Amino acid sequence: xxxxxxxxxxxxxxxxxxxxxxxxxxxxxxxxxxxxxxxxxxxxxxxxxxxxxxxxxxxxxxxxxxxxxxxxxxxxxxxxxxxxxxxxxxxxxxxxxxxxxxxxxxxxxxxxxxxxxxxxxxxxxxxxxxxxxxxxxxxxxxxxxxxxxxxxxxxxxxxxxxxxxxxxxxxxxxxxxxxxxxxxxxxxxxxxxxxxxxxxxxxxxxxxxxxxxxxxxxxxxxxxxxxxxxxxxxxxxxxxxxxxxxxxxxxxxxxxxxxxxxxxxxxxxxxxxxxxxxxxxxxxxxxxxxxxxxxxxxxxxxxxxxxxxxxxxxxxxxxxxxxxxxxxxxxxxxxxxxxxxxxxxxxxxxxxxxxxxxxxxxxxxxxxxxxxxxxxxxxxxxxxxxxxxxxxxxxxxxxxxxxxxxxxxxxxxxxxxxxxxxxxxxxxxxxxxxxxxxxxxxxxxxxxxxxxxxxxxxxxxxxxxxxxxxxxxxxxxxxxxxxxxxxxxxxxxxxxxxxxxxxxxxxxxxxxxxxxxxxxxxxxxxxxxxxxxxxxxxxxxxxxxxxxxxxxxxxxxxxxxxxxxxxxxxxxxxxxxxxxxxxxxxxxxxx
Numbered sequence: 001x002x003x004x005x006x007x008x009x010x011x012x013x014x015x016x017x018x019x020x021x022x023x024x025x026x027x028x029x030x031x032x033x034x035x036x037x038x039x040x041x042x043x044x045x046x047x048x049x050x051x052x053x054x055x056x057x058x059x060x061x062x063x064x065x066x067x068x069x070x071x072x073x074x075x076x077x078x079x080x081x082x083x084x085x086x087x088x089x090x091x092x093x094x095x096x097x098x099x100x101x102x103x104x105x106x107x108x109x110x111x112x113x114x115x116x117x118x119x120x121x122x123x124x125x126x127x128x129x130x131x132x133x134x135x136x137x138x139x140x141x142x143x144x145x146x147x148x149x150x151x152x153x154x155x156x157x158x159x160x161x162x163x164x165x166x167x168x169x170x171x172x173x174x175x176x177x178x179x180x181x182x183x184x185x186x187x188x189x190x191x192x193x194x195x196x197x198x199x200x201x202x203x204x205x206x207x208x209x210x211x212x213x214x215x216x217x218x219x220x221x222x223x224x225x226x227x228x229x230x231x232x233x234x235x236x237x238x239x240x241x242x243x244x245x246x247x248x249x250x251x252x253x254x255x256x257x258x259x260x261x262x263x264x265x266x267x268x269x270x271x272x273x274x275x276x277x278x279x280x281x282x283x284x285x286x287x288x289x290x291x292x293x294x295x296x297x298x299x300x301x302x303x304x305x306x307x308x309x310x311x312x313x314x315x316x317x318x319x320x321x322x323x324x325x326x327x328x329x330x331x332x333x334x335x336x337x338x339x340x341x342x343x344x345x346x347x348x349x350x351x352x353x354x355x356x357x358x359x360x361x362x363x364x365x366x367x368x369x370x371x372x373x374x375x376x377x378x379x380x381x382x383x384x385x386x387x388x389x390x391x392x393x394x395x396x397x398x399x400x401x402x403x404x405x406x407x408x409x410x411x412x413x414x415x416x417x418x419x420x421x422x423x424x425x426x427x428x429x430x431x432x433x434x435x436x437x438x439x440x441x442x443x444x445x446x447x448x449x450x451x452x453x454x455x456x457x458x459x460x461x462x463x464x465x466x467x468x469x470x471x472x473x474x475x476x477x478x479x480x481x482x483x484x485x486x487x488x489x490x491x492x493x494x495x496x497x498x499x500x501x502x503x504x505x506x507x508x509x510x511x512x513x514x515x516x517x518x519x520x521x522x523x524x525x526x527x528x529x530x531x532x533x534x535x536x537x538x539x540x541x542x543x544x545x546x547x548x549x550x551x552x553x554x555x556x557x558x559x560x561x562x563x564x565x566x567x568x569x570x571x572x573x574x575x576x577x578x579x580x581x582x583x584x585x586x587x588x589x590x591x
Contacts, residue, residue, distance in 0.1 A: 004044070004045060005044040005045075005063070005064065005065050005088055006044065006045040006046070006047075006063075006064045007027055007031075007044065007045070007046040007047075007061065007062070007063055007064075007088070008047065008048075008049045008052075008061065008062040008064070008119075008120070009023055009024045009027060009046075009047075009048050009049070009059065009061050009075075010048075010049060010050075010051065010052045010058055010059055010060040010061070010119065011024065011048035011049065011050065011205075012049075012050050012051025012052065012055070012058075012119070012202055012205055012206060012360075013051065013055070013198060013201065013202065013205070013237070014051065014055030014056075014058040014359070015051070015052070015055075015058045015059050015060065016237070017058070018058040018059045019059055019076060019077070020048070020058065020059045022076075022077045023059045023061065023075050023076065023077055023080060024046075024048050025077075026077040026080035026081075027046050027061075027080050027084070028046065030080055030081055030084040030085075031044055031046055031084065031088075044088060047122040047125075047128075048122065048123075048124075049118075049119050049120060049121065049122060049123065049206065050118045050119055050123050050202060050203075050205045050206015050207060051118060051119055051202040051205065051206050051359075051360050052071075052119040053106065053107070053110075053115070053119060053359045053360045053361065054073075054099075054103055054106055054107075054357055054358075054359040055358060055359040055360065056356075056357060056358045056359060057073035057074060057099060057103065058073075058074075059074070059075045059076070060072070060073055060075070060099075061075045061083070063083065063087055063088060063093075065087070065088070065091065066091075070087070070093050070098060071098060071099045071103065072094075072097050072098055072099070073097070073098070073099045073103065074097075075097075079097065082094065083097070102356065102357060102378045103357075105375060105376070105378070106357045106359075106361075106376055106377075106378065109371070109375050109376050110361055110362050110363055110376060111338060111346050111362060111363060111364045112346070112362045113323060113326050113335070113338070113345065113346045113362065114203060114207075114210065114319055114322040114323055114326065114346070114348060114362065115203075115206075115348060115360070115362045116326070117129070117132050117206075117207050117210070118202065118203060118206030118207045119206060120132075121207065123205060123206050123207055123208060123241050123245075124241060124244055124245075126209060126245070126248040126249065126252060129207070129209040129210070133325075133329055134209050134210070134213065134325070135209070135213055135254055135325075136325075136329055137213060137217060137324070137325040137326075137327075137328035137329045138213055138216050138217060138254065138259075138260070138325070139260055140328060140329075141217050141220055141221075141328060142220060142259060142260055142262035142264055143260070143262065147177060147220060147221045147222070147223060148177070150217060150220065150221040150328070151170055151173045151174050151177060151221050152170070153170075153327065153328060153331075153332045154169055154170035154173060154221070154324070154327065154332070155168065155170030155171065155174070155332075156170075156332035156333070156336070157170070157327045157332040157335040157336055157344060157345070158332075158335070158336045158339070158342070158343075158344030158345065159320065159323055159324075159327060159335065159344065159345055160342075160343070160344070160410065161316065161317065161320050162317055162318075162319035162320045162323070162347065162348070162422065162423070163189055163280075163316070163317030163319070163320065163422050164280075164317075164395070164419070164421055164422060164497065165497070166343075166410040166420060169316060169320055172304060172314055172316075173218060173221050173222050173314060175302070175304040175305075176222040176223075176304040176312045176313070176314045177221065177222045177223060179304065179305055179312040181311055181312050182311075183224075183225065183226070183311050184222055184223050184224040184225070184311055184312045184313065184314075185224050185226050185227065185228065185307065185308045185309075185311060185312075185313040185314070186215055186218050186219045186222060186224045186226075186227045186313070186314045186315075186316070187227065187228045187229075187230060187285070187286070187289070187308065187313060187314070187315045187316075188211060188214075188215055188227070188228070188229040188230065188231075188316060188317070188318060188321055189230055189280065189282075189285060189315055189316065189317045189318070190204060190229055190230060190231035190232070190235070190238070190317070190318050191230055191231065191232050191273045191279050191280045191285060192232065192235075192280075192318075192422060193232070193275070193276075193277040193279075193280050193393075193448075194392075194393030194394060194395075194421065194422055194424045195393065195394065195424070195441075195444060196350060196352045196353075196393070196424050196426055197350045197393055197422055197423060197424040198350050198360070199318075199319060199348045199349070199350055199360065199422060199423045200317065200318035200319060200422070201235050201238050202360050203318050203319060203322050203348070204231070204235070204238040204241065204242055204318060205235075205237050205238045205241055207322070208238075208241050208242045208244075208245035209245050209248075209249065210321075210322040210325055210326075211229075211242075211318055211321050211322050212245055212246065212249055212254075212255070212268065213324070213325045214316075214320070214321030214322055214323065214324035214325055215227050215229075215268060215321055216254070216255070216259070216266055217324050217325065217328060218314060218316065218321065218324060219266045220264055220266070222312070222314050224266065224314070225265050225266055225267070226266070226267060226268075226269075227266065227267070227268040227269070228268065228269050228270070228271050228289055228308075229242060229268060229269075229270050229271070230271045230273055230279070230285050230288070230289060231270065231271070231272060231273065232272070232273045232274075232275050233272040233273065233274065233275065234275055239270065239272070242270060243270065246268060246270070250267075255267055255268060271288070271289050273285075273288060273294075276288075276294050276448065276450075277394075277444070277445070277448035277498065278294055278295070278296065278448055278449070278450045278496070278498050279294040281296045281496045281497055281498060282303050282307075282315045283296045283297045283299065283303065283307075283496075284296045284450065284496070285315065286303065286307055286308045286313065286315075289308060290308065290309060293450075294450065295450045295452045296450070296452065296495055296496035296498075298495065303315055317422065319347075319348055319422075319423070323335070323345065338364040338365065339364050339365035339366050339409070340364075340365060340366025340407065340409060341366065341409065341411065342409075342410065342411060343365035343366055343409035343410050343411065344365060345364075345365060346362050346363060346364050346365065347362065347363060347364075347365050347408070347420065347423060348360065348361070348362045348423050349361050349362075349363070349372070349423045349424070349425045350423055350424055350425060351372065351376070351377055351425050351427070352424075352425070352426050352427070353390075353425075353426040353427035353428060353429075354380055354381045354384065354427050354428060354429040354431075354432070355373065355377040355378070355379075355380065355381065355427040356377060356378035356379055356380070356381055357376065357377050357378040358377075361376055363376070363408070365408070365409045365410075366407045366408065366409045366412075367407070367408055368404075368405050368406065368407055368408070369389055369399065369403070369404050369405070369406050369407075369408055370404045370405050372408065372425070373386065373389065373404065373427060377427065380427065380429050381429065384429040384430050384431065385401070385429060385430040386401040386404065386427070386428075386429060386430075387400070387401055387428045387429055387430050387432055387434070388400050388401060388428045388432075388434065388437075388512070388513075389404075389425060389426070389427055389428065390418075390424075390425070390426040390428065390437065390441075390505070391408075391413060391418045391419065391420065391421065391424065391425050391426075392413070392418055392419035392420060392421030392422075392424060392501075392504070393421050393422065393424040393441075394441040394442075394444045394445045394448075394501075394502070394505070395419060395421055395445070395497065395498070395501030395502070395504055396413075396418045396419045396421050396424070396501075396504055396505070397413075397416070397417040397418030397419070397504045397505060397507070397508030397509075398418070398428070398434060398437065398438070398505060398508045398509050398512065398513075399413075399416055399418055399508075399512075400512040400513070402512075403416060408420070416508075417504060417507060417508040417511060418504065418508060419501070419504070430527075431527055431529075432527060432529070433516070433525055433526070433527035433529035433530060434509045434513040434516050435467070435470060435471055435509065435513075435516055435517055435520050435525075435530070436471060436525075436527075436529050436530055437505065437509065438467065438505040438506045438508075438509040439464070439467040439468065439471055441505040442460065442463055442464050442467060442502065442503075442505060442506060443464060445460060445498060445499075445501075445502040446460040446461060446463075446464045446502070448498065449498065449499065449502075450498075452495060453493075453494055453495040453496075453499060455489065455490050455493035455494045455495075455499055456490065456494040456495065456496075456498065456499030456502065459486060459489065459490035459493075459494070459499070460490060460499065460502050460503075462486060463483065463486055463487060463490065463502075463503060463506060466479050466482060466483055466486075467483075467506070470517065470520050470521060471520060471525070471530040471532065471533070472530070472532040472533070473523050473532055473533050475517075475520060475521035476521065477518075477521055479521065480510060480514070480517055480518075480521075483506055483507075483510060484507065484510060486503075487503030487506050487507045488503070488507070490502060490503050491503050491504075491507075520533065524591075528590055528591075531575050531577075532575065534575050534577075534590055534591070535570070535575075535590075535591050536568055536573060536575065536577070536579060536580060536588060536589070536590055537568055537588075537589045537591075538558075538565065538566050538567060538568055538579075538587055538588055538589070539587045539588075539589055540565035540587075541565075542585055542586060542587035543560075543565040543566055543585065543587040544563070544585050544587070545560060545561065545562050545563040545564045545565060545566065546562075546584070546585070547560070547562055547566075548582045548583060548584065549566060549578075549579035549582060549583055549588060550566060551582075552578040552579055552581070552582045553578060553579055554574070554576065554578065555572050555573065555574045555576075556572055557569045557570075557571075557572035557573040557574070558579060577590070
């Protein structure tokens with residue numbers, strides 16, 4: 001063969017869950033066969049990679065043959081021998097197994113920076129990262145740039161924190177650099193707690209060295225000699241690959257004393273978190289590293305002045321740090337050329353919910369929400385009507401379909417009551433109940449409140465009680481004004497970002513879907529989601545008396561004889577919906 005053939009098997013979270021390990025082993029067995037080896041003059045490399053992006057099509061497998069890449073979807077172990085014999089050896093792709101045009105659009109309409117090597121290189125190989133330019137930025141900074149030069153590059157790039165508030169990264173580094181201290185720290189926040197978010201996890205599983213390199217450069221810039229990666233223990237694969245990356249980096253003298261002969265000393269430790277959402281807040285995270293209970297403290301002083309163990313500390317999230325090597329290698333102007341206004345560069349989002357192409361995407365800041373949902377996401381599942389897009393996780397808001405042309409950047413989303421956040425993006429369709437969605441996110445933040453401050457501890461509890469009242473048919477018209485008043489009070493008086501943002505889902509849904517709240521208060525859920533607002537009845541003229549509903553009813557609410565219409569006793573009905581699910585004749589009505 002003219003060029004070396006390579007096979008890449010997706011072993012991100014979606015790939016593993018879909019059977020990626022079995023597919024990888026199957027390729028290993030097939031490639032060991034003598035006839036395969038004989039057919040490949042220059043051999044065939046086969047390795048696993050991180051998340052390829054379109055998790056909905058896993059297991060994804062890429063075959064690179066004669067310089068051209070072919071992507072197979074929904075690959076199972078029993079498909080492997082055919083792929084190897086017909087395509088890898090025979091040179092003929094199996095067209096019916098390849099991805100369709102929607103996948104091509106999914107990839108082509110993105111702009112990848114931090115994900116450019118994720119899904120392409122072996123995340124467990126330092127040599128693979130070096131082969132694509134890895135640690136060139138570290139060498140460049142340590143050999144030819146001062147810490148001040150490095151900070152200026154990051155400032156000029158316009159990079160802002162990708163974990164929530166969007167604070168300018170270069171300015172944060174500059175503040176910390178200016179503080180005199182005998183010791184400083186840099187921390188990578190990998191405590192990704194938003195429901196439905198997996199951006200940081202995928203980056204650490206797919207390209208851990210990029211994050212480590214960003215930490216090395218950041219440490220040099222601020223004058224730190226110690227660093228921590230604070231990562232939740234629920235990410236075992238990310239932890240495993242991170243530990244391996246640290247081991248390889250130390251062996252190559254990229255960490256430790258006198259890095260690359262520059263005289264700069266820096267090392268990194270891993271701290272496992274227990275999954276508390278509040279530990280995503282900077283001061284709570286630092287208390288956790290110190291072995292204390294993860295609770296936020298009052299600021300100032302800021303962490304850049306007095307952070308971990310009272311020393312100046314910079315905290316950046318995974319995606320922020322992963323951007324650093326690419327900015328140093330390609331230049332500040334290159335990075336700033338992506339994005340709009342004050343929102344420069346690209347942003348990684350976890351695109352989930354009622355979307356055809358769910359997965360991990362990276363797009364320029366300022367792209368319209370419409371392009372994300374329809375051009376990249378492929379539109380709504382079953383071609384249903386878009387209702388809203390929830391951005392920013394539990395701390396974000398719901399953007400109605402009428403605002404689909406809004407630009408996705410820090411300022412634009414803030415104006416409509418939402419945030420970019422860490423990158424969660426959940427698409428909701430006509431069947432979703434916005435009141436129930438808001439209640440779901442409030443349940444999460446209320447349960448995750450550390451309880452330190454009264455506005456958050458008590459305020460979120462009272463908000464949740466009102467929401468539960470509305471979704472159970474006990475709501476009052478005055479509840480809407482009370483939710484707005486209490487929600488704004490919690491926002492303004494809470495100690496940390498968790499409490500300050502907890503009311504966002506409620507306030508944004510009341511603002512844009514007020515009528516839906518009013519209908520709930522009147523005793524009906526238009527989307528037929530809120531269980532206690534539903535009434536089940538049997539349409540006698542459609543009922544065949546098959547007794548399926550009677551057998552499924554656990555409360556004894558259904559009575560009737562065989563081949564005769566059945567009835568539901570509303571006083572006994574627990575509204576479980578079992579009768580609705582089992583009826584083949586659509587004779588059970590749900591209102």
